[in-house]
Amino acid sequence: MRGGVxxxxxxxxxxxxxxxxxxxxxxxGSGKSVTAEAxxxxxxxxxxxxxxxxxxxxxxxxxALPEARRRQxxxxxxxxxxxxxxxxxxxxxxxxxxxxxxxxxxRGMSKADARKRAIELMDLVRIPAARAxxxxxxxxxxxxxxxxxxxxxxxxxxxxxxxxDEPTTALDVTVQAQIMDLLAELQRERNMGLILITxxxxxxxxxxxxxxxxxxxxxxxxxxxxxxxxxxxxxxxEGLLASIPxxxxxxxxLYAIKxxxxxxxxxxxxxxxxxRCPYRRDDVCTTKVPPLYDVGPARGSACHFWEEVLDxxxx
Amino acid sequence: MTDYRxxxxxxxxxxxxxxxxxxxxxxxxxxAVTPGVTTYPAAIAxxxxxxxxxSLASDAWADxxxxxxxxxxxxxxxxxxxxxxxxxxxxxQDPYECDLLNSVKRPSSGHWFGYDIQGCDYYTRxxxxxxPSISIGILVTIMSVIIALVLGALxxxxxGWVDTLVSRSADIFLGIPFLLGAIxxxxxxxxxxVWVVALALTVLGWMTLARLMRSSVIQARDMDYVSxxxxxGASDTRILVRHILPNAVTPLIVYATxxxxxxxxxxxxxxxxxxxxxxxxxxxxxxxxxxxFRFESDPHLLLFPSLFLSLTVLSFMVxxxxxxxxxxxxxx
Numbered sequence: 001m002r003g004g005v006x007x008x009x010x011x012x013x014x015x016x017x018x019x020x021x022x023x024x025x026x027x028x029g030s031g032k033s034v035t036a037e038a039x040x041x042x043x044x045x046x047x048x049x050x051x052x053x054x055x056x057x058x059x060x061x062x063x064a065l066p067e068a069r070r071r072q073x074x075x076x077x078x079x080x081x082x083x084x085x086x087x088x089x090x091x092x093x094x095x096x097x098x099x100x101x102x103x104x105x106x107r108g109m110s111k112a113d114a115r116k117r118a119i120e121l122m123d124l125v126r127i128p129a130a131r132a133x134x135x136x137x138x139x140x141x142x143x144x145x146x147x148x149x150x151x152x153x154x155x156x157x158x159x160x161x162x163x164x165d166e167p168t169t170a171l172d173v174t175v176q177a178q179i180m181d182l183l184a185e186l187q188r189e190r191n192m193g194l195i196l197i198t199x200x201x202x203x204x205x206x207x208x209x210x211x212x213x214x215x216x217x218x219x220x221x222x223x224x225x226x227x228x229x230x231x232x233x234x235x236x237x238e239g240l241l242a243s244i245p246x247x248x249x250x251x252x253x254l255y256a257i258k259x260x261x262x263x264x265x266x267x268x269x270x271x272x273x274x275x276r277c278p279y280r281r282d283d284v285c286t287t288k289v290p291p292l293y294d295v296g297p298a299r300g301s302a303c304h305f306w307e308e309v310l311d312x313x314x315x
Numbered sequence: 316m317t318d319y320r321x322x323x324x325x326x327x328x329x330x331x332x333x334x335x336x337x338x339x340x341x342x343x344x345x346x347a348v349t350p351g352v353t354t355y356p357a358a359i360a361x362x363x364x365x366x367x368x369x370s371l372a373s374d375a376w377a378d379x380x381x382x383x384x385x386x387x388x389x390x391x392x393x394x395x396x397x398x399x400x401x402x403x404x405x406x407x408q409d410p411y412e413c414d415l416l417n418s419v420k421r422p423s424s425g426h427w428f429g430y431d432i433q434g435c436d437y438y439t440r441x442x443x444x445x446x447p448s449i450s451i452g453i454l455v456t457i458m459s460v461i462i463a464l465v466l467g468a469l470x471x472x473x474x475g476w477v478d479t480l481v482s483r484s485a486d487i488f489l490g491i492p493f494l495l496g497a498i499x500x501x502x503x504x505x506x507x508x509v510w511v512v513a514l515a516l517t518v519l520g521w522m523t524l525a526r527l528m529r530s531s532v533i534q535a536r537d538m539d540y541v542s543x544x545x546x547x548g549a550s551d552t553r554i555l556v557r558h559i560l561p562n563a564v565t566p567l568i569v570y571a572t573x574x575x576x577x578x579x580x581x582x583x584x585x586x587x588x589x590x591x592x593x594x595x596x597x598x599x600x601x602x603x604x605x606x607x608f609r610f611e612s613d614p615h616l617l618l619f620p621s622l623f624l625s626l627t628v629l630s631f632m633v634x635x636x637x638x639x640x641x642x643x644x645x646x647x
Binding site for chain 2: 037040042080084
């Protein structure tokens, strides 16, 4: 079992302002969920641990706070929703009691009051017949409804930051759009910061303000959403965008980035993307880890040859 | 009830049942969603059409209700429980009122089970023998379940050195040969009553339940709803008590039912070997021991206590089995 330490996340840094939506994009194993778990403080340890780093929330470094204080922050100020709402809801408790638990744990409310608030929240996330369904169990709801319940739980205490870890991946496409709309609406109303973790470029385009693209535990590109779609500054982002199926390309072969994501135990030397990169120059890319170059207002790219990529000459 | 669910799914632009498993889908569908968790696929699989909230327990109950074996074993256990609690209801005689003139008399119309060596009414003795046997079975199981709940939950939830300590201790106790350990332990006591025997059997028998609990907690600990509860600010105690235990306790309860049967027969074995309960206590094991040298001449002395012992043990085993089946979604 013991194979050494995998650096799942390495030198990642991002900032989120109130009311802003940040999409963290990356394929499986790129470290996006681990980053989120580290922020919330639910990283399974062991085996996971954080050798160094900071999570600053309103000036406090969360990692340095005592556990009891962190627990108060979780749920009240920073909340999280998960990919699969069915497994994220406890099968043996009714949805009402699970939503109400938020008020009972953090606000010390009575059972009856908590239940009332649970019904209000179910109404708010638009679950039909909330009053009749408050005593139902999670498995009695459809996938989209379960995710709504998960959302109701997470926004119960009006958090400042909501982290959504692939909230729509387990849902079918029509329901995905509804859930995204709901999240966007709740965020606007409450001026929440939203971190949206996803591997789906289509989901983020309408909702996100800015995007951070992760690869092999690092941020390789950071940019406002429209700029990244219009003109990516990192070959990996470029590859991702080129991989989206498009109607006008019907009949042609789908583009795919060559090669496989790296094994986190053996991250390639230099730029971790170099084995798959069409811009690679062997002398530089295999030896030097690229820093996040400043490539424009609020834009960064971790590519030695970002100018070339921005130029689009190689596309 | 059914209607609004169907409409609501249509309203959301989904084919009814597209995401949520259709009511009454078989166990394969349900267990494909999350293998390994005993509780909720069961609940899905049994989701009733137009039904009230169906929970794991109510589904299991619906399942059990149709099983003759359940009714048979449960009613025999109930009967034996009443016998153990109030033996006076079943016999007017005093079990200690004996007359040597009646020694080993055969069964007759007034005395169905005959008389034992001391000339006591054997029916009365067998009836009174139920109490120590069953109370040891239940005492040991309750104590073992408490140990298993605490140690298993701590070991499974915290892992690390707590787990190592608990698991290795369990290994050490499992390494002790059961009979040898019981003989050594019980010989240390001058007087052996129900509590002493129960203690010995608990000390030598808690491990299986604790291990079961540990693995069950480990399984539940890694579920998303535990991460979710933690992400939303629940404390360790709350997560353990409210989120993990209710999901992890089912296999423990089921196996505990079987354990009662195992312990009852273990008690009989110990009494038979002269290291369990002592005279003048009355127990099935002691009666069988008394009968061992004369069962060719007086078979009724062996027959009746053995019959009651076997039926009681069998009932607990069967009950444990059918309950396990009812709670196991994969067998639906």
